[in-house]
Amino acid sequence: MPKTEYWQWYVEQFAPTEAHHHAIEETYYAGRTEFQHVAVIRTPVFGKMLVLDGDTQSSQADERIYHESLVHPALAALDRRDEVLILGGGEGATLREVLRRPDVARCTMVDIDGQVVDLSKRFLPEWGDGAFEDPRARVIIGDALAFLREDRESYAAIISDLTEPLEDSPSNPLFCEDVFVDIKRRLAPGGVYVLQASTAGFHNMRLHAKMARTLRRHYRFVRSFFTHVPAFDNDWAFLACSDAVDLAGLEAARIDAYVAGLRGENYFYDAETHRRIFSLPLYLRRELAKDGDVF
Amino acid sequence: MPKTEYWQWYVEQFAPTEAHHHAIEETYYAGRTEFQHVAVIRTPVFGKMLVLDGDTQSSQADERIYHESLVHPALAALDRRDEVLILGGGEGATLREVLRRPDVARCTMVDIDGQVVDLSKRFLPEWGDGAFEDPRARVIIGDALAFLREDRESYAAIISDLTEPLEDSPSNPLFCEDVFVDIKRRLAPGGVYVLQASTAGFHNMRLHAKMARTLRRHYRFVRSFFTHVPAFDNDWAFLACSDAVDLAGLEAARIDAYVAGLRGENYFYDAETHRRIFSLPLYLRRELAKDGDVF
Amino acid sequence: MPKTEYWQWYVEQFAPTEAHHHAIEETYYAGRTEFQHVAVIRTPVFGKMLVLDGDTQSSQADERIYHESLVHPALAALDRRDEVLILGGGEGATLREVLRRPDVARCTMVDIDGQVVDLSKRFLPEWGDGAFEDPRARVIIGDALAFLREDRESYAAIISDLTEPLEDSPSNPLFCEDVFVDIKRRLAPGGVYVLQASTAGFHNMRLHAKMARTLRRHYRFVRSFFTHVPAFDNDWAFLACSDAVDLAGLEAARIDAYVAGLRGENYFYDAETHRRIFSLPLYLRRELAKDGDVF
């Protein structure tokens, strides 16, 4: 028998009966902050990965799929985008995408877990790619809930990049109707609120549909869009909310002009990708059309 | 300590360093045919699954995503669809989708592995849903290669639903330029050849791009389209080839009329879904635009 | 890439953080009886395995290590062994070992789960090896607890081959002081009560020590002995209890004469093996010498 290879494995357990096993090439960090367990590892297929509470947050290989989807449809829809607010987003990639537009005058990011921000700066510099040092970045380590209540400014775009609102996660209190109201108060007239909004996988669309139903009470236009994010092993959904603009109807020329105005090149998003992610398959449209409970 | 639960696990090993583990509720069959290893199992999330040589072929929960994508864009593009040919497709779901259109006069299916067909009829009747008993179905157990060379008929649509052309799989000899020529000879004027065409995942687009490059030498229009298939843990790609019609440009009204003419309801596909799956993200368009090797 | 192999896996989860994974060659049965989950599988290294509630009970490859240890030291210690009682032992191997001695006139076996007995006869005939058909075998499907209270006979040896007394297992009520008293009432003068008695692994000796402490209140001689059973991934312990004979002091000549009187050949046990399994390492003797709680 030849020698065996040594691998450590990161097991993402989606359910007691489903798990994805990733061999680990290197563990940069694994430990507990005040708020959650954090692991920063590297795998052969996905490169570096950030894992919070056993749940993959983003991977080096495909984080642009997620972050370009989260940021650019919303910003493309706006005529002015001087002030942007990010809730969560500790690894800095959402901030990076926002600041790629020179017409963003300031981007405020509020994340509760300063250690995640520090670990990301140290081990995942590709995520922030210098954004933390951009003079337009205002990074606040603190409770987004408290910030929303105390802050008096208004934002052209508010981007919610929080972890899944699981029972005992730090983001759980932020998914409730009160907070949705607080967020809307901070939105400038004509502004867009976009949020990562759980999975759109056929086996688990309910939480997303519930979020959509809740937000439809507050906004004239609420659009679901989603893309498969390989590192999540799932279709990942977002919601774009606005009283002024329907993101599903954005013109291709407008999107391409917006993208052309970004520093650097996109990996995933442009007008054709926009068409893809805002065109929903039948089963999801049916789920979204159902009545049901709200937050 | 309380008693532990008993689970058996199906481990799909995508690479030495990546695997998906599914707990098994029931094993209907696990054994070897003349051509390959076959397992028919049931899992809590995906329901029944067909697994060939350790590779998930389809799951009860999401096979319609795959099979509607494989069949309907091609048939929607045609004006006449009386004769259809399926290469592979042993589980019967591709046949089922084709025969949902009453204007299909006959659907010929050629699969090399009669045991897979028999096991599917026995354990996966939801896949065929009666299609094997439809008088319009002509099921031939035999080598698709030999069939293509001996057959003298022509088909409005040829649908290739073969397993991945891995080194030692029975479908490997079918992925080569000679066979592409044989297939085109069987295609009626104005016909469409559609094939499942490997993954479009960011980490593994090369085989798909190589297929696309090869087929572009034979057809005027060669279109990639893809969708995430959760049971495959991957984005799954297809190629639609024709000298007469560009499937990416199909009009919504035409698609919806076609879908309205199907017996029963679709789960996944209609005009909006068509727009989704034929709109490709930037990174895939870039890959497809590259030069490279061909079959 | 070549085709991957298909394996199903049986995962024995010893703790949330420790598990043994066995690839399965064949699943003969997997289902739930009135009392427990039963799986009968075959693995490349261990051959056929019986698994109750996710816990390996015995394997074809090494069950003789366990069953010879359970039965023969006790029977070797006796001068008369006409009547023997087995509590549990559904797979029939304990019965087989007892009946290999021609001077056993009758062996009564009481197991609560008739389906386990039937499945063992059907799929594990090597375990019973004809013992169920031996006219000296009296097999009673029923509650051992009720049997002990109603029965009026006495037995030279009582052999307890019950599953681990986990919280919700059917054997749990049988591990209590009252039952120990009931068992002693059924024991003939000079008789031996032997029981499988949990693990003696360094990390988990407490349950065994607690059983030993409890039984020392009832018997003059209570001896721990143990052997590694590979299929259990653990050192497995037994207790031999008697008012008449100290099994640790059995003479080699007596043991070898006893073994010579068995039909067929032993795999594991003889006088030298007896010396091995009754000689305990320091750490276990220290644990057994401690005071502590009892049942």
Add this chain to the structure above:
Amino acid sequence: MPKTEYWQWYVEQFAPTEAHHHAIEETYYAGRTEFQHVAVIRTPVFGKMLVLDGDTQSSQADERIYHESLVHPALAALDRRDEVLILGGGEGATLREVLRRPDVARCTMVDIDGQVVDLSKRFLPEWGDGAFEDPRARVIIGDALAFLREDRESYAAIISDLTEPLEDSPSNPLFCEDVFVDIKRRLAPGGVYVLQASTAGFHNMRLHAKMARTLRRHYRFVRSFFTHVPAFDNDWAFLACSDAVDLAGLEAARIDAYVAGLRGENYFYDAETHRRIFSLPLYLRRELAKDGDVF
């Protein structure tokens, strides 16, 4: 759904179809030296573990079982034990056990992998427990093969604590008849050569039996002994070779006097344990009695 726990797993793959999964609490080191892959991790059940080339070498919780077995029977058998030689033994625990006897004047240890020694000093100080700083310790980083050929001293005991001689492991060239001759040349008259000698598990006794057969050509007394080492998931065997003394026949009083002369307390070994580990079960004696190939 509540948050899931994050675990990394160390998978020891014994065969393509058998594996033990240990959750990892901490990874102290994982990387490649000039000779092998080294991992130092901590698990909930076994504490710290040293893993070379994916193969568990020792665990904090049970390394004394292994190291006391390797060292003390041999030293107990000797009348003089002033000079001792260890081949391998990088983690320092064999050295520690040898130096617990005050009458050892010098212990020479030759290990090829200086990085393993350094990592052990840094992360596994419990293994060496100060032995590396003992003035009687002579630690040579180098090839044991070369050392044996160049050295001109003689040793009362030579203790071989090398990794398994797998095809491509650094210890492979040390398991051959030539080296056995070289070793015997370094042994003082009346000396004992003891070696870790592969598994004695029922499913894998062949390598051990082959080693035993080979050494019987060189020594008058060659004794197998073994114990279950839980972290190895296996029965682990040793061979004690001498022209002067049969270790299986060591008197209990001699052993206990020897043990009393050790600094500190044993965990596993004394006269009763000696009786256990040198008493072999039938199946192993049968295997050892067979003819077969030699190195």
